[in-house]
Amino acid sequence: MINRIFIANRGEIAVRIIRTARALGIETVIGVSAADGDTLGARLATRSIVLGPAPSKDSYLRGAAVVHAAKQTGCDAIHPGYGFLSENRALATSCAAEGLIFIGPSPDNLASVGDKLTARAHAIDAGVPVVPGGTVDTLADAQTLADRIGVPLLIKAVSGGGGKGMKRVDSIADLPAQLELAMAEAEAAFGDARVYIERLVTVGRHVEVQILSDGETVLHAGERDCSVQRRYQKLLEEAPAPRLPEGLRTDLWDAAVRFARHIGYRSLGTVEFLVDVERGEFYFLEMNARIQVEHPVTEAITGLDLVALQISIAQGEALPMSQANITLTGHAIECRLNAEGIAHDFMPSPGRITQAWFPSLPGLRVDTHVHSGAMISPYYDSMVAKLITWGPSRDVAIERMRTALNVCVLDGITTNAPLHKAIMADARFREGGVDTNYLVGLLPTITGGLA
């Protein structure tokens, strides 16, 4: 049994993990950077310990320090959250060697999904459709493949994520320059210059399926639509995916379960798909072997505590439910509030929060680490809060989000709240089923009117 969890993360997800740990009677030790010693997570954890200086590479990304600190503070498990070391195979391996429970999948599972090419090969083996494309080592390879697939196409980093090392090519003539950029970015961001090329679906929706697996029973908890993105960064997510043909929806669930079962996955995970709207097909993108930022929308429509289930699976327990027990009720939306100025090309705006107020409203959940007086430091990502609303219908969830955005206060920093308000008021979004181009098209119509 897990008695004390080491949290190797920060921000709202650290607070979210502490919430469930407290509910389960589990102690927490959080490893923070020197800049985060006074954050809500550090205050709420049973103990906080400074891993290193502010830059992530010297603190949150130092796996050896994390494992050392976890052992020396008497923890029996490490929760890596999302980002940072959450899908780091070396950390999972080190945990196993040191007798610590890694609250996530096995090193083998991470190897199966950590590399997009390997994951893609597994998808093909599992009979899950993939986007036409393949790996390239040289410009000549790239040109041969690009001629076969056609433009537009995407260059992606093999070890990538979060849009880094990802380049769009609209004309074969642009390929050499974009390939070089993508490889340089991939090398800089992930220490791995390998890239692959695939067909770019011009009208696509990003739909992902939540997987729960104890290694024997593989269940899904419905899908999430994350199509409202900017530069491959998700901004808003909802569950279920609106206006999806029912056959396609159940096919997505089945494909996700099939993939997870094929690789012997054991933990919480998410299988991401690209839904090709014009062709009415879908392709496997990748599997995220961690808790996701947008997990609350799934919790809202299922009533599950995904972090509790993740901990339970990690300590070897069988899932306490069957597929028939997971019912999807109503509709949920999550808005990511980021400290960035949308009128200034989404420039990060760190600073001190002078006033934060998130009152209880019907159907509203707020996941945040900020409070009045909190400092938003410039070292980490700019997300400051997630507003999640639930309603018996999508319309009600949207109305509740509009209310929440009007009522909640987050002063002292510039946030993207005006953008979320504009989306909630937008006819196309309200109709449902927007694709990944939606936000880019919406921005020029609203940023002019926003200070």
Added chain:
Amino acid sequence: MTDCWAYLRALRSGLMASQLARRPRGTVVGDFTRSDVDEILHLIDQSNFDELKLELGGMKLELRRHGAAPPVAQPPVPPNSPKATAPIETGAATAMATTAAGGAAVPAPLLGTFWHAPRPGAAPFVAVGDEVHAETIIGIIEVMKLMTSVPAGFAGTVLGIEAPNGELVEFGQPLIRIQPI
């Protein structure tokens, strides 16, 4: 006041880090430049605090806003009382306690287990009363069997050994205290 200490601790660590980054190792910590002071003033300006006391190497800096009254020393806040298992001791508590004790602290350059001696049973690297140079090794920090030696960083006389042998130290935690020359 409670978050004041944590803020200062972060500030101090940040300053140390920036000084270490800017200057050759061994000649650091002792002296501020004008731009360091400007940087501190700038940080304090943005904060809610009325007073700052900072000791680094041989330098002592006291800032007070609008003639604020000198503060009463605040004990560090204890962590939430642990529930079931063995009590968790507070690493953070020792970190600030030393600023009042005189001399200048040598902060842990990284998190790990602090060792006073090169191997079990050997004489410690330094003892109270020893004269040290900037390059003098004052201890070892172990992270997952990897040993990093810690130099004093500035010259002086050892006033006290702050971090116990074989215990976990966090980044920035005072290891020993030195009276700078």
